[in-house]
Amino acid sequence: MRILVTGSKGVVGAKLVDELKKRNHSVFGVDIQHHPGEIGYIQRMSNEEWTYSRCDISEYRQIERILNEAGPFDFVYNCAAEFGRWNGEDYFEQMWRSNLIGLKNLIRLQEKLGFRMVHFSSSEIYGDYEDVMVEDIMDKVEIKQLNDYAISKWANEMQIRNSNAMFETETVVVRLFNTYGPGEYYHPYRSVNCKFCYHALFNLPITVFRDHFRSSTYVDDCVVTVANICENFINNRTYNIGSSEFHDIETLADLIWDYTKADKNLIEYKDSEILTTKIKKVDNALAVNELNHKETVSLEEGVKNTIEWMRSYYRL
Amino acid sequence: MRILVTGSKGVVGAKLVDELKKRNHSVFGVDIQHHPGEIGYIQRMSNEEWTYSRCDISEYRQIERILNEAGPFDFVYNCAAEFGRWNGEDYFEQMWRSNLIGLKNLIRLQEKLGFRMVHFSSSEIYGDYEDVMVEDIMDKVEIKQLNDYAISKWANEMQIRNSNAMFETETVVVRLFNTYGPGEYYHPYRSVNCKFCYHALFNLPITVFRDHFRSSTYVDDCVVTVANICENFINNRTYNIGSSEFHDIETLADLIWDYTKADKNLIEYKDSEILTTKIKKVDNALAVNELNHKETVSLEEGVKNTIEWMRSYYRL
Numbered sequence: 001m002r003i004l005v006t007g008s009k010g011v012v013g014a015k016l017v018d019e020l021k022k023r024n025h026s027v028f029g030v031d032i033q034h035h036p037g038e039i040g041y042i043q044r045m046s047n048e049e050w051t052y053s054r055c056d057i058s059e060y061r062q063i064e065r066i067l068n069e070a071g072p073f074d075f076v077y078n079c080a081a082e083f084g085r086w087n088g089e090d091y092f093e094q095m096w097r098s099n100l101i102g103l104k105n106l107i108r109l110q111e112k113l114g115f116r117m118v119h120f121s122s123s124e125i126y127g128d129y130e131d132v133m134v135e136d137i138m139d140k141v142e143i144k145q146l147n148d149y150a151i152s153k154w155a156n157e158m159q160i161r162n163s164n165a166m167f168e169t170e171t172v173v174v175r176l177f178n179t180y181g182p183g184e185y186y187h188p189y190r191s192v193n194c195k196f197c198y199h200a201l202f203n204l205p206i207t208v209f210r211d212h213f214r215s216s217t218y219v220d221d222c223v224v225t226v227a228n229i230c231e232n233f234i235n236n237r238t239y240n241i242g243s244s245e246f247h248d249i250e251t252l253a254d255l256i257w258d259y260t261k262a263d264k265n266l267i268e269y270k271d272s273e274i275l276t277t278k279i280k281k282v283d284n285a286l287a288v289n290e291l292n293h294k295e296t297v298s299l300e301e302g303v304k305n306t307i308e309w310m311r312s313y314y315r316l
Numbered sequence: 317m318r319i320l321v322t323g324s325k326g327v328v329g330a331k332l333v334d335e336l337k338k339r340n341h342s343v344f345g346v347d348i349q350h351h352p353g354e355i356g357y358i359q360r361m362s363n364e365e366w367t368y369s370r371c372d373i374s375e376y377r378q379i380e381r382i383l384n385e386a387g388p389f390d391f392v393y394n395c396a397a398e399f400g401r402w403n404g405e406d407y408f409e410q411m412w413r414s415n416l417i418g419l420k421n422l423i424r425l426q427e428k429l430g431f432r433m434v435h436f437s438s439s440e441i442y443g444d445y446e447d448v449m450v451e452d453i454m455d456k457v458e459i460k461q462l463n464d465y466a467i468s469k470w471a472n473e474m475q476i477r478n479s480n481a482m483f484e485t486e487t488v489v490v491r492l493f494n495t496y497g498p499g500e501y502y503h504p505y506r507s508v509n510c511k512f513c514y515h516a517l518f519n520l521p522i523t524v525f526r527d528h529f530r531s532s533t534y535v536d537d538c539v540v541t542v543a544n545i546c547e548n549f550i551n552n553r554t555y556n557i558g559s560s561e562f563h564d565i566e567t568l569a570d571l572i573w574d575y576t577k578a579d580k581n582l583i584e585y586k587d588s589e590i591l592t593t594k595i596k597k598v599d600n601a602l603a604v605n606e607l608n609h610k611e612t613v614s615l616e617e618g619v620k621n622t623i624e625w626m627r628s629y630y631r632l
Contacts, residue, residue: 092417093417096412096417096420100408100412100464101409101412104464139458142454142455142458143458144474145474147478148416148420151471151474155468155471158460158467159464159467161460274482
């Protein structure tokens with residue numbers, strides 16, 4: 001299959017490209033920055049096979065050109081998005097442009113070109129819902145999203161539903177739950193797992209919110225399941241991609257601090273964080289049944305792998 | 317009171333400016349295009365009182381400058397938005413920028429400067445809900461918005477709720493129901509009332525969707541009620557601003573075609589339009605009770621006024 005991965009240099013996108021290539025798909029990646037692998041448009045710099053281009057999906061001309069000149073594609077994985085709730089609060093301009101205008105550009109081109117799509121959504125869309133998160137709860141309970149990032153991801157899902165109703169576009173939505181693992185280099189807007197590992201290694205303080213629970217999902221397990229979708233595509237499906245390993249944030253911090261032997265005085269405990277979901281417990285039965293979702297790496301192992309990868313990446 | 321009206325050259329904004337001035341408020345207007353009344357920033361062109369400036373609220377620098385240089389304001393009416401569901405589909409880039417980045421810019425400045433705000437939302441947020449639309453139905457029933465415009469207006473309401481929870485900003489939301497009347501000059505993305513009147517006057521064909529019901533609201537009545545909010549502000553309130561004059565689209569077309577004596581063959585009847593709400597029946601009790609909302613102009617009168625205004629505006 002000829003597959004386009006947007007956001008192909010992101011934590012999930014990069015691993016997804018590798019996984020799809022391993023399965024002998026022909027994969028093209030785009031992301032927002034320049035990288036080796038580009039050939040240039042006006043100034044052609046290479047005769048090598050073209051596998052990557054810079055492209056901001058919120059710029060219609062740029063994504064249209066990719067679909068025309070590097071396509072046609074059977075399949076698009078849309079991993080391109082501004083990620084994270086604090087990122088969405090601090091950089092809401094980029095977030096609304098990439099997430100909403102970006103996806104809408106892709107949908108308009110999908111209506112014209114007919115490729116199938118997997119769109120990456122987030123467990124954040126479950127907002128203030130506090131019970132086990134089943135995919136169709138959004139059709140039963142009135143949920144409010146608690147920050148601009150979450151609102152944008154839910155708005156994306158409605159854009160997809162409406163395009164399906166009006167133009168019969170074929171898209172699957174995946175809602176990722178706290179994906180983490182090797183490959184996620186640090187900045188302050190990263191996943192809690194990434195931030196804790198980095199802070200432990202560099203002796204930086206962290207805040208642990210008590211009674212916040214997460215379903216941390218190892219990135220390799222997530223990527224295999226998501227890659228399965230192009231081979232077993234059921235139109236209109238929405239899948240939670242999350243691990244059944246349910247834990248509180250305190251447990252995660254303890255695991256990391258024990259393994260790195262970092263100073264426990266770096267940890268400050270607080271009671272509650274505003275504008276986020278306290279308890280994220282995933283129901284992943286649909287992904288298990290239809291996509292053969294498997295959990296091959298425990299939280300303890302996953303955290304160790306992440307720390308060892310960071311030690312090597314940052315030459316500690 | 318010192319009041320800023322964004323979108324002050326729009327159909328509702330322009331009338332709101334007049335109404336607020338009549339009540340002796342000090343009013344400053346901004347809109348997206350140049351107009352007389354500007355003084356210029358670098359090139360000062362006038363010594364007259366400064367009452368208007370061009371400003372795109374999605375550009376932070378531009379709206380921040382207004383609030384600093386023309387302010388401080390006690391109150392902001394945010395009428396600035398890309399309007400209409402087909403406009404939102406055809407011009408989604410502008411729509412997401414103005415509506416989402418624009419409001420977020422205002423919210424960030426509100427968090428800093430503390431002004432009170434009235435934000436203009438839409439009956440479109442009730443999406444696929446088919447019963448009488450009461451304000452708090454959004455907290456009880458899971459509703460899907462049916463187009464990007466509707467999604468953007470609902471996303472706006474959640475941005476406001478979250479800012480109130482996190483920063484205690486004070487905002488009232490008004491959901492307008494099919495506001496129409498004199499002052500709404502024609503283009504194809506206007507309200508159904510405006511489009512029908514114009515098409516009847518210019519012998520252009522229209523499509524009438526059967527079994528679609530609306531609560532058409534005369535603009536002058538809407539504006540008086542909305543102007544009352546700054547004088548009777550109840551933080552966090554959401555008001556439907558709509559007329560109890562509930563009618564189907566066919567009745568509206570008949571009224572207009574009878575009054576203009578246009579050719580009935582111009583009307584084509586169809587059964588259903590996709591991606592819009594079929595039945596919009598408003599519950600306006602909260603606006604009646606708390607804002608003294610009154611209906612002084614019937615649909616029949618309102619339509620006649622609109623047609624007569626158009627005849628004069630277009631020199632027929």
